[in-house]
Amino acid sequence: MTKFNVPDMTCGHCEATVRKAIGEIDGTADVKVDLSANKIDVTSTAANDDILAALDAAGYPSSIAS
Secondary structure, X not given: OEEEEOOOOOOHHHHHHHHHHHHHHOOOOEEEEEOOOOEEXXXXXXXXXXXXXXXXXXXXXXXEOO
């Protein structure tokens, strides 16, 4: 599992877009969303760089949370 900061994610539509973006690169990914903290936890076989690129392409530039 990797935690990502998604600062521009603020609503249910944002959440759906983020889930869709990750699902397009790994349809079996498990994505847990915390809208109040603007973070997601992702369990996926996709590389973190691929997830970051998918989020960026969807309009949600992100970073790996520390």
